[in-house]
Amino acid sequence: xxxEHSFRQFVLALAVGTALSATTASAAITDQDIADDAxxxxxxxxxxxxLQGQRFSPLDKLNTDTVKNLTxxxxxSYGDEKQRGQEAQPLVANGKIFTTASYSRVFAVDAKTxxxxxxxxxxxxxxxMPCCDVVNRGGALYDNLFIFATLxxxxxxxDQETGKVVWKEKMEDFKAGYSNTAAPIVxxxxxxxxxxxxxxxxxxxxxxRDAKTGKLVWSRPTVEGHMGTxxxxxxxxxxxxxxxxxxxxxKTGGAATWLGGTYDAETDSLFFGTGNPSPWxxxxxxxxxxxxxxxxxxxxxxxxxxxxxxxxxxxxxxxxGVNEFIPFDLKKEDGxxxxxxxxxxxxxxxxVLDRTNGKLINATPFVNQITWxxxxxxxxxxxxxxxxxxxxxxxxxxxxxxxxFSAPSFLGGKNWMPMAYNPNTELFYVPANxxxxxxxxxxxxxKKGAAYLGAxxxxxxxxxxxxxxxxxxxxxxxxxxxEAKNKAPLWGGVLTTAGNLVFTGTPEGYLKAFDxxxxxxxxxxxxxxxxxxxxxxxxxxxEQFVAVPSGWGGAVPLxxxxxxxxxxxxxxxxxxxxxxxxxxx
Amino acid sequence: xxxxxxxxxxxxxxLLANPAHADLENVKTKGTLSASLYKDFPPYSFVKDGxxxxxxxxxAEAIAQKLGVKSEVRLVTPSDEKLEDDLRNNVWKGHYxxxxxxxxxxxxxxxxxxxxxxxxxxxxxxYQLEQVVxxxxxxxxxxQPTLANFTSAAIGAEIDTLSDFYLLxxxxxxxxxxxRHFPNLTLAVEALKKGDIAGIMGPRGELEGILAERPExxxxxxxxxxxxxxxxxxxxxxxxxxxxxxxxxIDNAMAELVRDxxxxxxxxxxxxxxxPPAVPPTATTTTPAATTAQK
Numbered sequence: 068x069x070x071e072h073s074f075r076q077f078v079l080a081l082a083v084g085t086a087l088s089a090t091t092a093s094a095a096i097t098d099q100d101i102a103d104d105a106x107x108x109x110x111x112x113x114x115x116x117x118l119q120g121q122r123f124s125p126l127d128k129l130n131t132d133t134v135k136n137l138t139x140x141x142x143x144s145y146g147d148e149k150q151r152g153q154e155a156q157p158l159v160a161n162g163k164i165f166t167t168a169s170y171s172r173v174f175a176v177d178a179k180t181x182x183x184x185x186x187x188x189x190x191x192x193x194x195x196m197p198c199c200d201v202v203n204r205g206g207a208l209y210d211n212l213f214i215f216a217t218l219x220x221x222x223x224x225x226d227q228e229t230g231k232v233v234w235k236e237k238m239e240d241f242k243a244g245y246s247n248t249a250a251p252i253v254x255x256x257x258x259x260x261x262x263x264x265x266x267x268x269x270x271x272x273x274x275x276r277d278a279k280t281g282k283l284v285w286s287r288p289t290v291e292g293h294m295g296t297x298x299x300x301x302x303x304x305x306x307x308x309x310x311x312x313x314x315x316x317x318k319t320g321g322a323a324t325w326l327g328g329t330y331d332a333e334t335d336s337l338f339f340g341t342g343n344p345s346p347w348x349x350x351x352x353x354x355x356x357x358x359x360x361x362x363x364x365x366x367x368x369x370x371x372x373x374x375x376x377x378x379x380x381x382x383x384x385x386x387x388g389v390n391e392f393i394p395f396d397l398k399k400e401d402g403x404x405x406x407x408x409x410x411x412x413x414x415x416x417x418x419v420l421d422r423t424n425g426k427l428i429n430a431t432p433f434v435n436q437i438t439w440x441x442x443x444x445x446x447x448x449x450x451x452x453x454x455x456x457x458x459x460x461x462x463x464x465x466x467x468x469x470x471x472f473s474a475p476s477f478l479g480g481k482n483w484m485p486m487a488y489n490p491n492t493e494l495f496y497v498p499a500n501x502x503x504x505x506x507x508x509x510x511x512x513x514k515k516g517a518a519y520l521g522a523x524x525x526x527x528x529x530x531x532x533x534x535x536x537x538x539x540x541x542x543x544x545x546x547x548x549x550e551a552k553n554k555a556p557l558w559g560g561v562l563t564t565a566g567n568l569v570f571t572g573t574p575e576g577y578l579k580a581f582d583x584x585x586x587x588x589x590x591x592x593x594x595x596x597x598x599x600x601x602x603x604x605x606x607x608x609x610e611q612f613v614a615v616p617s618g619w620g621g622a623v624p625l626x627x628x629x630x631x632x633x634x635x636x637x638x639x640x641x642x643x644x645x646x647x648x649x650x651x652x
Numbered sequence: 653x654x655x656x657x658x659x660x661x662x663x664x665x666x667l668l669a670n671p672a673h674a675d676l677e678n679v680k681t682k683g684t685l686s687a688s689l690y691k692d693f694p695p696y697s698f699v700k701d702g703x704x705x706x707x708x709x710x711x712a713e714a715i716a717q718k719l720g721v722k723s724e725v726r727l728v729t730p731s732d733e734k735l736e737d738d739l740r741n742n743v744w745k746g747h748y749x750x751x752x753x754x755x756x757x758x759x760x761x762x763x764x765x766x767x768x769x770x771x772x773x774x775x776x777x778x779y780q781l782e783q784v785v786x787x788x789x790x791x792x793x794x795x796q797p798t799l800a801n802f803t804s805a806a807i808g809a810e811i812d813t814l815s816d817f818y819l820l821x822x823x824x825x826x827x828x829x830x831x832r833h834f835p836n837l838t839l840a841v842e843a844l845k846k847g848d849i850a851g852i853m854g855p856r857g858e859l860e861g862i863l864a865e866r867p868e869x870x871x872x873x874x875x876x877x878x879x880x881x882x883x884x885x886x887x888x889x890x891x892x893x894x895x896x897x898x899x900x901x902i903d904n905a906m907a908e909l910v911r912d913x914x915x916x917x918x919x920x921x922x923x924x925x926x927x928p929p930a931v932p933p934t935a936t937t938t939t940p941a942a943t944t945a946q947k
Contacts, residue, residue, distance in 0.1 A: 151748070191749075194691075194729045201749065243835070244732060268811050268835050313820070314829045319811055346812055351820040351828075461817045510881055511766050513735040515690060516759035517782065517855055518885045520817045521734055 093161040093227055096208040100160075101253055102332060108606045111159045112208045114250035115485065116603065118330035119394045122487035122562050124604045128611040129648045130566030134580045134590045137613065137646050141181025143174065145618070145641035149201075152620020153641055154483070156205040156250065156560060156601035158213075159614070163227065166616060166643055167203040167250075171217040174643065175230060178607060181645060185230030189217045195241050197248070199622035204327070204483070205250030205601070207258060209278040214258050216247035222260060224281060236281040238262060244269050249327035253278050254337065254367045261324025261339055271322040273339045273365055285370035289341045290320035291357045297369050305372065311354040312344075321345035322359040326389040326483055333394070333406060334423055336373055337365040340389035340410075347522065349383030350460040356381060360388035362410065364425060374425035378412045380449060383457045384439055384506075385477040386413040393495070394422050395488050397542060409542050411486055411497045413479025414450075416443055419542050431545025433497055433538055434480040436529055438473050458506045461520035474503030476526045478556070478622065485601060487561040487569065492583045494548060495540045496569045498557040501529040502630065525628040534633060537561070537571055539586060549586030551579075555633045558621050560601030562613075570613065572598020574623070574637055578615050578644065596640025613646045676897035679755055684724045686754035687712040688742035691727040694838065695861025695922045696759060699727065707861075708758040710918045711779065711909070715756075715889075718905035726754055732812070735761070736770060744772040744892045755891065756902060762888035762929060774899045777906035778888040778929035779915050780857070783874065784815060787859045788851035789844060790869045797851070799823065799875055805850035808832045808840035815853035818880050838862055844870065857924055864923035886929040 096112050104110070105117025108126050116122050129137060145153075151169035158165045163184060164176040171189035176182065195218050206215035212224040212233055219241040224233045238260065239245035245264040252259050257275040271289035276282060285297040291306025309317055321344045328339035344352060344359035360379040363372050378388040390412055397407035397419060408422040415437040419428040430443035439457070440450040459469045478500065486497045504524045512521030528534045535553030540546070559572035568589070569581045574597035580590040597619025604613045618641040624634055679685050689697035689708045696708040704725050716723035731737030741747040743757050762778035786797070793801040802819070803826045809816040811833040820828045832849050834840040840852045841862045852859065859872055877883055889906065891899045909915050910928065919926035 193751075195749070196729055196732065268833075313825070314831050315833055319833055346817070346820075348817070351817060353825070460821060511763065511769070513761045513763075513766060513885075514733070514813070515693075515730040515738075516735070516761070516887065518761070518784075518814050518882050519734070520814060 093163075093211065095210045096160060098253075098255055101209070111157070111603045111605050113158075114156055114205050114207065114252055114327070115329060115391075116562070118252055118254065118332070120329040120391050120485065121393055121395065121490070122485060122560070122601075123489050124562065124564045126564055126604055126606055126611050127566040128606070129564065129604070129613070130568065131582050131589060133648055134566070134568060137580070137590055137592075137648055139592070140612065140645045140647040142645070143176055143181055143183060143643040145169075145172065145174065145643075150596075150618060150639040150641045152200045152202045153600050153616035153618030154202040154204050154621055155616050157603050157614045157616065157643065158206060158208055159603065159605045160208055161227070164614060164643070164645070165206060165208070165213050165227070167206055167215050168616070168641060169203065169618065169620065170201050171203055171219075173206065173213065173215060173225060173230065175213075175227070176643065178612075187225055187230045189221075189223065191217070192219055192241065195219050195246065196244070197246050199625060200620050202248050202621060204248055207251045207253045209253045209256075209258065212278070214251055214253070214278065216249060216251060216260060218246050218248065220245040220247050220262065220264075222247075222251065222258070222276065222281060234281040236276065236283075238274070239264070249325060252327065252330060254330045257284055257367065259328065259330070259337060259367065261327050263323050263325030268319045269323060270318070270320055271324045271341050273324055273328065273337065273363070273370065275367065275370060287365060287370040287372065289322040289324055289339075289358050289363060290317055292317045295370055302370060306357050311357045313353055316346075316352050319345060320356065320359065322361075324389065326391065329391055329393060330367065331394040331408075331422060334364075335367065336422065337367050338392040338394070338408065338422070339363050339365060340387070340392065342387040342389055343382045343385045347385060348461045349381055349457065354381065360386055362388060362392045362420075362425075364422070376420055376425040376427065376448065378410070378416075378418065379414050384414070384473055386479065388412060390481060390483070391485050392420075393486070393488050395490070395542070397428070398493065399543070407542070409488060409495050411481040411495070411499070411540070413475060413477070413482065414439065415475045415480035417495070417497070417540050417542075417545060418443070429542070429545055433540055433547065434475055434499055434501055436474040436501070436503065438503070458522065459508055461508055461522070470505050470507035472503055472505055474529065475500070476502045476504035477524070478502065478526060478626070482558065482622070484558055484599070485560040487563040489563040489569075489583055491565060491567070492539075493541070493543070494583065495542055496561045496563055496571075496583070497538045497540050498559065498561055498571055499536045499538050500534050500556045501536060502534055502556065503527050503529055526626055526630050528629055528633070534630065535573070537569070537581065537586075539583070551581055551586050551588060555637070556623055556630065558597075558599040558623055559615075562602040562604060564604060570602045570604075570615075572600065572602065572615055572617070574599065574619055574634055576617070576637075578602065578613075578646075592644075592646070594640075594644050595642070597637050610650055611648045615644055617642050617644055675892075675895035676901050679719065679721055679898060684722045685712070685716040685719055685756070686724040686726060688726050688728045688738075688754045688757040690730050690759060692836070695857065695864070695924065697725070697727060707857075707918055707922050707924070710921075711915065712756075712758060714909050714914055714918070715902055715905045718908065719901055739770060739773050739890060743890050753892070755895075755898060757890045759887055760890035762886040772893050773890045774893050774895070776889050776891065776899050776903045778886045779906055779910060780887045780919075781884055781927040781929050782887055783856045783884040783927065784853065784877065784880070785856040785859060785872055786851050786853050786875045787841070787844060787863055787870060787872045789847065790871055792847075792850035795871065797875065799827070799877065802827045802830055802851060804830070806830045806832050806848070808834055808843055808849045808852040810834055810837050810840065810854060813854070814882075818877065819853055822877070822879065856927070860924045861922055888929070
C-alpha cells in the first residue's frame, strides 16, 4: 500500500512540479566533469559512473539502514510496440535524465517530474541483422551533446536541450554486417567507440573522433596485420602480420570490440576488450589468433597499442574477451598498492592484471564449473587447456557421436552486464551465471541455401534451483565472499555505493539492493518487466535517487533449451523507473 | 530414380486430399504469391538495371502463373549463421524487426534428414541438384588439376561456407595457407579472371552463372574431394507447415514445370547446366570413400 500511496503523491507532485518548473540553462559538460564523475554526486555523466567503470557512488544517504524507505518517484513508459531488451545505463546532468532504449531510441526526461522532454527515434534501414536483440547500452555526454551508437553502425550526436541531430557519422557499413550497441566514452575531447557485428568477414577496431564534430582522429584495428590511422595517415600495423593466423584468415579475423571500453587517467590508457576470432571453429585457424579474446591497452592520443593480454588464446568456445576491465588499486598485505585492473571473463575466470604492463597477477574461477582449462598458469599467463573438452573439427563426428560438454556455456560465466567495484569493501560484485553447453558438429546443416558444416548446441543450467548468482569477489585472493542466487540468469548491470549497498536487477522484474559486506537482500521492487539495464544513483535537492531501465530481452530469450524454462513466462516491457529516498525518512 | 515418377506419385496422392483450406484460397483472393529469395545472389536472385532478375525470380514467376496469380518477390538478407534463421524470419514466424512472412521461399534444401529438424516448415517441389565444383585457370593448374595443385596455388572460396571449411582442413591443412577468402563468389571470380588466384571452390550454379561469359582458360568441373561428406544437395521450396493446400499446389506446379522443360529452359537461359534433383544423399551414411566412389 505504501507504493500506491507514493504513486498518488507522485501524480500530485507532477502536476505541481510542471507548473513550477522553469527551464534551467544547461551547463556544458566538460572533460573535467567527466574526469571527476566518480567523485561528483549530483550527476552521472559517463558510462560506468566514471571512466574507470567502477560503478561506485560515494553517496551514503541511502544505506543499509535507510534503503527500506527507497520509494518510486516516477516511471516513464517508452511506449509503442518496440518492447525489447532495455540494457542501457541512464545519464543524469543539468536536471535531465538521458537514456537509450531498444531500436536505437533516446529519451530525455525532466529529473524532477519524470516528464518526457524529448524522444529521438533513429530511423533504422531495412536489412539490419543484429545478432542478439535490438538493444542499446547507453550514451555519452559532452558539451551540449548526447552521443550514442546505433544498430546500423552510426554515431549520432543529439542536442541535449532539443534532441535534434547535431552531427551523425557512419562508423561502418551495416550491409557488411556491422552494428553497434555499446555506450561510447569521451576522453580528452574525443569520443571513443568500438564496433560490433556478425561473426563473419568483419574486423574489430577502436576509434576516436572529435566529440564536437564527429571527425575521425584515429582508428586502431584489433587483428594483427591491419593498418591503423591517425589524422588520415597510416599509423603502423597492429601486431605483426600473419604471425598467429593461417593463410589470409587475419583479413576477416573478427575480434569485434562490441562492448566498448574503460579509461584510466593514472596510466593514460584505454582498455578495450575484443571478441572471438572467426571462423568459429578453432581447428580451422591454428594459432593464438591475436588480438582476439583479449584486452588491449591503447594510448588515447594516437591509438597505439601499449600492451595486450589474451584471456582465451585460440578461443574455440566463443568466449570473447569483451567484458569490461576495471582499473582499481590493489592493496597488498605489506601496504603497497599495485595499479591493477579486474576482469570477469565469459570463460569463467576472474583476472587481476597489473594495468601498467598487462602482467597477470592472479586468475581464479568465479563460477563453480570450468571444463575448458584446469587453470591459468600465473608464470606464463596462459591457460592450461583440457584438450579433450575443445569442440571438435567441423565434419568430424558425422554420426553426432562427439558431443562435448563445455562449462561455462558460450553465454559465459558473466556476459556483457557490467560488474562493480567498491573501494570501501575492496570487493568486486560480479553478476555471474552457472550454465554449460553440449556442443556438437552438425553434419546436416544449411546456410544461405547451401550445405554447410555447422555446429549445434544446447545450453544447460548446472543447478536445479538457480542459474544467476551475484557474487562478491575479493581480488586479493580470488575468494568468493558472498553470493546471492537467482532462478533466472542475471543479465543486468551492477551498482555499488558508499552506503554499503549493491544494486542489480533480475529477469523476474526486481531491482534489488544487497548489503555489500554480507550479501543480505535488503530491498526489492517489482518493475513489471525483466531488469537487464544498469542502475545509477545521484543526489538531487538533498535526496538520493536511483534509476534503472526495465524491459526484458537481450540474448537470453533468443536461445531455447532448458534455460527457456526459467525465462519463457517473462513479459517484455520498456520503461525507466526512478526511485528516491524521501527527505522525511 | 526417375524424377517424373516421383512427382507423378506425389500428384496422385494429393488429388485424394480435400483442398478446402484457407491458405491457397488466401493466395488466390489476394491475387499474389509472395516469395522470399536471397538478395545479391546471382544467378538466382538479384537486382540489375533496377529489375529483379535471376533463375529463382523466374521460377517464382512461373509457379505464380500456374496458380493463376501474380508473383511478388521479396529479396532478403541471409542469416550469417544458419538456414533455420531464414526460415523463421521469412516462412513461419517473421523477423522480430517486422515485415512478416511470405507464402514461400525458394532455394531451400530438399533433404529428409534436414526436414526432420524443422517442424514449422514443409519442404516441397525439388527443382535442382546443386554440386560443389571447381572453377580454375588452366594456365596455372593445367586442364586436369587435382586438389593437390592447391597446395602450391591460391584458391578462393566464399567465407564461412562448406567449401571454405573443407579447404582449410583438406590434405591435413596443407592447402590452408593458400585459401583466399571472399565475401561472395562474384568477387572471387573477379580475382580469378585477374589471375590473382588459380581456382575457386563453390556451388556449380553460382560459378556457372557468374562465369557465364568466361575466357577459354577458365574451366568449371568437379574434382575428387576426399573427406567431403556431401558434395551435392537438392534444392526446393519451403512453405509454412500448416499450408497443406498451398504446398500441394506449388508441388504440382513445379512438377509440371520440370516435366514440360520450363525449369530446364530457365536454367539454360541463364547459361547454367541443368542438373535435375535426385534423392538427396544423407551425410550420416555417406563416407568419404563412398563419395569418391560415386565419382
